[in-house]
Each structure stands twice: as C-alpha cells, then as structure tokens.
Amino acid sequence: MTSGTHHQAMPQSVTLSSANNLSKNRTSATPRLQKMEVDESDTTSYRYSPLAQPDAIRLIKLQPSNDKAAMVICDLVPLTLGFVEEGIVDQYTALSYVWGDLTDRDIILVNGMALLVTKSLSRTLMLLRDDRRVLYVWADAICINQKDDLEKGQQVQSMGRIYESA
Numbered sequence: 308m309t310s311g312t313h314h315q316a317m318p319q320s321v322t323l324s325s326a327n328n329l330s331k332n333r334t335s336a337t338p339r340l341q342k343m344e345v346d347e348s349d350t351t352s353y354r355y356s357p358l359a360q361p362d363a364i365r366l367i368k369l370q371p372s373n374d375k376a377a378m379v380i381c382d383l384v385p386l387t388l389g390f391v392e393e394g395i396v397d398q399y400t401a402l403s404y405v406w407g408d409l410t411d412r413d414i415i416l417v418n419g420m421a422l423l424v425t426k427s428l429s430r431t432l433m434l435l436r437d438d439r440r441v442l443y444v445w446a447d448a449i450c451i452n453q454k455d456d457l458e459k460g461q462q463v464q465s466m467g468r469i470y471e472s473a
Contacts, residue, residue, distance in 0.1 A: 364385070366450065371441060392472055398473070400443070
C-alpha cells in the first residue's frame with residue numbers, strides 16, 4: 308500500500324473551462340490537457356458522497372473510447388463488497404496508481420466533474436479502456452476520498468477484500 312503523503316493536491320496553473328466544455332460531448336476527440344487547475348471551491352470539481360455501508364466501495368465505470376489519447380471519462384459507482392463477492396456485480400480490475408512524477412497531473416471527468424489525478428494513472432486508464440464497452444476499475448486514488456481520513460482508514464482495512472474480489 309502507498310503512504311498518504313503523495314495524495315496531497317498539487318498546485319497547478321491554467322483553468323478548468325476547456326475540460327468542462329469537453330464533458331458535454333463524450334464522443335469527440337479530446338486534446339491533451341496539461342497543467343489544469345481544479346479549484347476546490349468550484350462547483351464543477353468532483354465532490355465525493357459518503358459511503359453508506361461498512362463494506363461499501365466505489366468502482367470506476369470507465370467509458371469506452373476508440374481514441375486512446377482522449378480524456379478519461381468515467382463515473383464512480385458505489386456498491387458493497389458483498390455484492391461483488393456474490394457475483395452480482397461485473398468483474399473489475401484493481402490497481403494502485405503510484406508510478407511516475409506525483410506532481411505531474413491530469414484532469415479526468417468523474418460523473419461529469421473534473422478530478423485531478425496523477426498523469427500516470429490517467430494514462431493507465433486511457434490504455435486500459437476498451438473502444439466499445441464499459442470497464443470497471445478500482446484505483447485507490449479515485450475510489451477513495453483522499454481528503455477523508457476516516458474513509459481512508461476504513462478503505463485501507465478493506466483492501467485485501469478489494470484486491471481479492473477483483
């Protein structure tokens with residue numbers, strides 16, 4: 308598992324407006340976005356909802372794209388590990404995101420809202436996604452609210468089950 312120190316938001320420059328315009332048309336080719344800033348007080352930035360049950364997790368519902376360089380567009384789907392273990396939920400891939408420069412970041416769209424992630428995670432999701440079908444992924448940097456220490460603690464305790472169920 309990774310240490311919590313690299314989860315800190317890194318200051319960036321530029322604005323979010325081009326990312327917001329891109330979210331309106333999910334099928335268009337998306338230019339590479341660099342040094343974008345997600346203003347924490349901006350209502351267009353992704354906000355986590357609390358997990359309602361003790362064995363609840365979030366899965367990334369990764370939208371397909373035939374353009375591997377297009378911006379990552381996904382939804383976060385809350386569910387329980389019980390549903391996953393019973394086979395009620397589709398299979399998913401679990402990964403950890405700590406590779407590369409932690410200050411080099413990209414914006415992805417989660418539920419239509421901007422979220423900053425490491426460029427290595429963004430690029431991995433770009434390569435993982437299928438050109439036609441939705442895929443489910445669990446990545447700690449996205450699926451765990453990194454600003455909620457209580458949630459992080461609970462999710463870390465569930466990581467064995469999360470990886471085992473993938």
